[in-house]
Amino acid sequence: MEQLPESVDRKILDRRNVQAIMEIVETTGCPLHQAIDVFSQRYEELRRDRPDDFKADPGEHSRGT
Structure with missing residues (x-):
């Protein structure tokens, strides 16, 4: 993939x-x-390599509580 x-x-x-x-x-x-x-591919790479860097989804805070 081209460097973004x-x-x-x-x-x-x-x-x-x-x-x-x-x-x-x-x-x-x-x-x-x-x-x-290209976006989809890069999204998957970031999910794999940098999962903790994703901004929390507003609904995630209430999940599992």
Whole structure:
């Protein structure tokens, strides 16, 4: 995969998915459907490699209590 700016990772980690996808389109010049594929791949990599860096989902705080 093409190297993405750190700002894309930050948006993904902050759960700002639409903004992340739009930045992928802008920085790579790829069409939207391809940007969504790139986003999905990068999301999975970050989930695997940096799970603790993801911003908490508002509903996660009440789960399991």
